[in-house]
Amino acid sequence: MISFPLSPRQRVPLRKAVYASLTLVVCVILLHISRNGYPSFKHRFEDSVPEDESAASPPVSAEEWNRRAERVKEAFRHAYHGYEKYAQPKDELRPVTNVGMSGYNGWGATAFDALDTMLLMDLGPEYKRALEVVKVANFSVTYENRGFVPYFETIIRYLGGLLSAYALSKDEILLRRAEELADTLDPVFNTPSGLPAFSYEPVRGLLHIPDPGVLAEFASFQVEYTYLAKVTGKKKYYDRVKTLNRVFQEANLSDSGGMLPTEWNLREGAPRQAKNRISVGAQADSTHEYLLKQYLLTGKIEKGNLEAYLRTTTYILTNLLYLSPKRGLLYATDAANTSFTHPAGTPSHIFEHLSCFLPGLFALGAHTLPLNDLQSVGIDFAKLGSEPLYSGTSNFYRKLQGYDLKKLHLWAAEGLAHTCWLTYADQKSGLGPEEVMMLTGFRGATTGRWWDPRMVQPRGGNPSESYLWIDAMAKWKKSGSRGPVPGWMTGKPVVWTEEDRLAGRPNTRDYHVRKPGYLLRPETVESFYILWRTTRDERWRNRGWAVFEAVERETKTESGYVTLKDVRGSPTKRGNSMPSFFLAETLKYLYLLFREDDPLPLDKWVFNTEAHPVPVFSWTAEERERFSV
Numbered sequence: 001m002i003s004f005p006l007s008p009r010q011r012v013p014l015r016k017a018v019y020a021s022l023t024l025v026v027c028v029i030l031l032h033i034s035r036n037g038y039p040s041f042k043h044r045f046e047d048s049v050p051e052d053e054s055a056a057s058p059p060v061s062a063e064e065w066n067r068r069a070e071r072v073k074e075a076f077r078h079a080y081h082g083y084e085k086y087a088q089p090k091d092e093l094r095p096v097t098n099v100g101m102s103g104y105n106g107w108g109a110t111a112f113d114a115l116d117t118m119l120l121m122d123l124g125p126e127y128k129r130a131l132e133v134v135k136v137a138n139f140s141v142t143y144e145n146r147g148f149v150p151y152f153e154t155i156i157r158y159l160g161g162l163l164s165a166y167a168l169s170k171d172e173i174l175l176r177r178a179e180e181l182a183d184t185l186d187p188v189f190n191t192p193s194g195l196p197a198f199s200y201e202p203v204r205g206l207l208h209i210p211d212p213g214v215l216a217e218f219a220s221f222q223v224e225y226t227y228l229a230k231v232t233g234k235k236k237y238y239d240r241v242k243t244l245n246r247v248f249q250e251a252n253l254s255d256s257g258g259m260l261p262t263e264w265n266l267r268e269g270a271p272r273q274a275k276n277r278i279s280v281g282a283q284a285d286s287t288h289e290y291l292l293k294q295y296l297l298t299g300k301i302e303k304g305n306l307e308a309y310l311r312t313t314t315y316i317l318t319n320l321l322y323l324s325p326k327r328g329l330l331y332a333t334d335a336a337n338t339s340f341t342h343p344a345g346t347p348s349h350i351f352e353h354l355s356c357f358l359p360g361l362f363a364l365g366a367h368t369l370p371l372n373d374l375q376s377v378g379i380d381f382a383k384l385g386s387e388p389l390y391s392g393t394s395n396f397y398r399k400l401q402g403y404d405l406k407k408l409h410l411w412a413a414e415g416l417a418h419t420c421w422l423t424y425a426d427q428k429s430g431l432g433p434e435e436v437m438m439l440t441g442f443r444g445a446t447t448g449r450w451w452d453p454r455m456v457q458p459r460g461g462n463p464s465e466s467y468l469w470i471d472a473m474a475k476w477k478k479s480g481s482r483g484p485v486p487g488w489m490t491g492k493p494v495v496w497t498e499e500d501r502l503a504g505r506p507n508t509r510d511y512h513v514r515k516p517g518y519l520l521r522p523e524t525v526e527s528f529y530i531l532w533r534t535t536r537d538e539r540w541r542n543r544g545w546a547v548f549e550a551v552e553r554e555t556k557t558e559s560g561y562v563t564l565k566d567v568r569g570s571p572t573k574r575g576n577s578m579p580s581f582f583l584a585e586t587l588k589y590l591y592l593l594f595r596e597d598d599p600l601p602l603d604k605w606v607f608n609t610e611a612h613p614v615p616v617f618s619w620t621a622e623e624r625e626r627f628s629v
C-alpha cells in the first residue's frame, strides 16, 4: 500500500475534523440509548449471525437444489450398479479391486440396506432387482464370523432396512421377511437378564455373551422391535423392548452421572460398576439416540425414555462438552473412571466422527420436545437428579435451571455441528477424519468445559435472563468474533499441513488428527440434514453440498465410492471398501438435504440409527391394554 505523508500544515485541520466527527458519533449513540434503552448483550448477540462461507456464496435457487438432489441420485445409482455388477449377493463391494466381500452374514447387506433409499429416490428397476436378493436370503445360515450372526449390525441394517422399505412401499414380502428374521434371531434373548447376546449361531443354537456387554450393541433394537410389534400386532416383540426399559430404569446410575455407561454385565443386566466409561460416540451412540427416538416413535407416551434422554443430555451439557483453546470449537468427548465423587471422570479429549450424530440429536430434541415447559408432560426437571438411583447428580440440574433449555440444546447442536464441519473444511481433501485429538485449555478456563464455572456467570436477578456467559463473552467480544455463547459456530477453516508441522509452525487448528481415514460415514451430513430441516439455515445445505462435491472428487471409482486412508492429502491413499451405510445413510441424508420438498417430516417419521425411517404412531386403546404399554 502506498501512503501519502501529510504536510504539517494539513495535519491540524484534519485533527479538528476527526474530533468533530467523533463527538457527533458519541452524540448519536447517546441519543439512541436514551430512546431505546441500553443495548442488551442478549439482543446484540442473539441477532448476530456469525460470518461464514455461506454469507459470501450467492443464494442457490430451488431448481438448483433439486438438481443437486438428482446428482446424489446419480451417485447412488453409480454405487449400486457397481455393487450389483461385482459384489451381489455378497454384502459389500470392494470398489478398487471390484470384488464382493461379506462381513454381515453374506445375505446381501447392501441390497437390504439400500431398499428404502431406492424407494425415496424413485428407483423402481433397482428396487425390483433388490427385492429378488431379499427373497432368497437364507437367514438360518450365515457365511461369516464362524456362523455367528452379529445381532446389532443385523438389526440396524437388515431389519431396519426391511421395515422401513415396508413402511414406504407396503410390500408384504418385506414384512414377512422382517418377522422371519426377528424370529430366527429371537434366541439371542435367552440370557438371564433378558438382554440380547452379542451374536447367535443358528445352526447349533450357540450364543456369544461378551463381558463386558457393550451398550450400543445390546440396546439399539427398540425402534425396530416397537414398529414391528405395531405392524404385526404381536406383543412378543414389544416385550423385548419392555425388558430393556426396565433394566435401564432399575440401573443405579449414580456413578455415571445419570447417563448410561458403555460397559454392562449382560447376565445381571446392570452397569459394571468397576470403572465407568461414558461415551457419546463409539459403543454408546445409538442407545442415547434411541431414548429420544423411542419416545417420539410411540407418540410421546413412554415418559421413562424422555426422562432418560433428559438425564443424558443434561450430563452431556454440563460434563462432556469442551471448548478448544484458540478457535473455541465446541466438542463432545468420552470420559473414563467416572464415579459418584468424581462425576466428570477423566476426559480423553478425543472427538470422533461417530459423535457427529449428536448435534442432529440435540436439534431433533429441541425441535420436538417442550423443553421449556416440561411440566406439561409431567416432568419436574429439577427432580430428575434427586432420585436415589441418580444420587449426586442433582447439581447438574440446578446448573441448568432457569435457562432457556430449548435454546441451550440448539446452541449445543449448532456449535457441535460447526466443529464437525470444520474437521472437514480444514482438510485438503474436504473430508473429515475418523478421530481428532483436541488440544485443551480454553482461554485460561479452569477445565475448558463448556459449563465451566468461570464461563457460566449467571446474571443476578431473573434466572431466565441469565443464560449469557458474561465473563467469557466479554473476552469473546475483544477477540472480535461473535456468537451468543462460546463455541457457537466460531472459527473458520484452517489448513495446517504436514509441511507446516515439519516446519514447526504452530497448530492453530486446535487438534491433531488421530485417525486420518474417511470411512464414507454419515454422521456429519445427518446432523446437517436435521439442522437444515429444523432451523432452515441454508449454511447446513451449503456445507452438505461441499461435502458431496468432495465425495465425488476424492472417493469415486469406476465401480463405486471408496474409503480414504488420509483426509489430509488430495489426492490421497485409498482403502478398498464401500460400506453399505454409504448407500443407506450418507447418500440418503444428502439427497434429503438437497431435495426441496420434505417427504419425511421429522415430526412424522423417526430414522433408525442406520437412517431407515419408520412412521410415528399412537397405540390404540386395545394395544395399550394387550401390550400393557
Ligand SMILES: *[C@@H]1O[C@H](CO)[C@@H](O)[C@H](O)[C@H]1NC(C)=O
Pocket: 138, 139, 140, 141
Ligand atoms: C436354509 O438353510 C438351512 C440350513 O442349511 C436349510 O435347512 C434350509 O432348507 C434353507 N432354507 C431355504 C429356504 O433354502
Ligand SMILES: *[C@@H]1O[C@H](CO)[C@@H](O)[C@H](O)[C@H]1NC(C)=O
Pocket: 275, 336, 337, 346
Ligand atoms: C482409570 O482407573 C484405572 C484404575 O484405577 C487406571 O488404571 C486407569 O489409568 C484410569 N483411566 C484413566 C483414563 O484415567
Ligand SMILES: *[C@@H]1O[C@H](CO)[C@@H](O)[C@H](O)[C@H]1NC(C)=O
Pocket: 252, 253, 254, 255, 340, 388, 389, 391
Ligand atoms: C447407587 O450407587 C451409589 C454410588 O455407588 C450409592 O451410594 C447408592 O447407595 C446407590 N443407590 C441405591 C439406591 O442403591
